[in-house]
Amino acid sequence: MINTNKSLIEPQPLGDKPYHHGDLRRQILDEAARLLKEQGEVGLSMRKLAQNLGVSRTAPYHHFTDKQALLCGVAEEGFRRLREVVRAQPYMEGAKISEAAVREFVRRYVQFSIDNAEYYELMFGARLWKSQQLTDSLKLEAYAAFKVYLEHIRTWRQSIGNTNVDALRFAQVSWSTLHGMSRLLIDGIYLDTTAINVMSDAAAKMFWQQLSMPA
Numbered sequence: 001m002i003n004t005n006k007s008l009i010e011p012q013p014l015g016d017k018p019y020h021h022g023d024l025r026r027q028i029l030d031e032a033a034r035l036l037k038e039q040g041e042v043g044l045s046m047r048k049l050a051q052n053l054g055v056s057r058t059a060p061y062h063h064f065t066d067k068q069a070l071l072c073g074v075a076e077e078g079f080r081r082l083r084e085v086v087r088a089q090p091y092m093e094g095a096k097i098s099e100a101a102v103r104e105f106v107r108r109y110v111q112f113s114i115d116n117a118e119y120y121e122l123m124f125g126a127r128l129w130k131s132q133q134l135t136d137s138l139k140l141e142a143y144a145a146f147k148v149y150l151e152h153i154r155t156w157r158q159s160i161g162n163t164n165v166d167a168l169r170f171a172q173v174s175w176s177t178l179h180g181m182s183r184l185l186i187d188g189i190y191l192d193t194t195a196i197n198v199m200s201d202a203a204a205k206m207f208w209q210q211l212s213m214p215a
Helices: 024-039 046-053 067-087 099-115 117-124 136-160 167-186 193-211
Strands: none
Touching (some): 024 067, 024 117, 046 067, 067 136, 099 117, 099 193, 136 167, 136 193, 167 193
């Protein structure tokens, strides 16, 4: 019997590979982050992603409409990772706050930003936020990350019993401080990496003094 299935008897276009099954979206995000880390944005393209992952040239477009959407996706993943860092024990579920706990938290945040610079650049950089082409899911992830941080501050304040601190303003100012330190280190403006913990501890001390200040 003659097989009339065209997909079997007609040759595939050159360079066209079968669609990749599995969690392709996750693989695309991971590979995009790797390329950003090694080559910067100039080295990232939808075509290169498809080539590196061994999928058809159109496969990445099933998950991201274009490169802008892909970059937003990488930033989203960064915010999800940051949220996990922020909510990690022992800072939730009513744990007793202490200066040592705040110090550990600050160190953890700064180290996250350094270890995940390829994400951090997109999460807080002007490249996306000034583009007016943000995805709704990115805005939601960014808001969720700050909301978790704000809830941390409220938990700390409640643990200490200091209602004199405006949780929202404290969260905004303290996050700005952590972000400023992170940017100085990521951008290479401050190169003394041996002082990272010293800087983090100084910031934590200031945070603690403000949090524990009598009403």
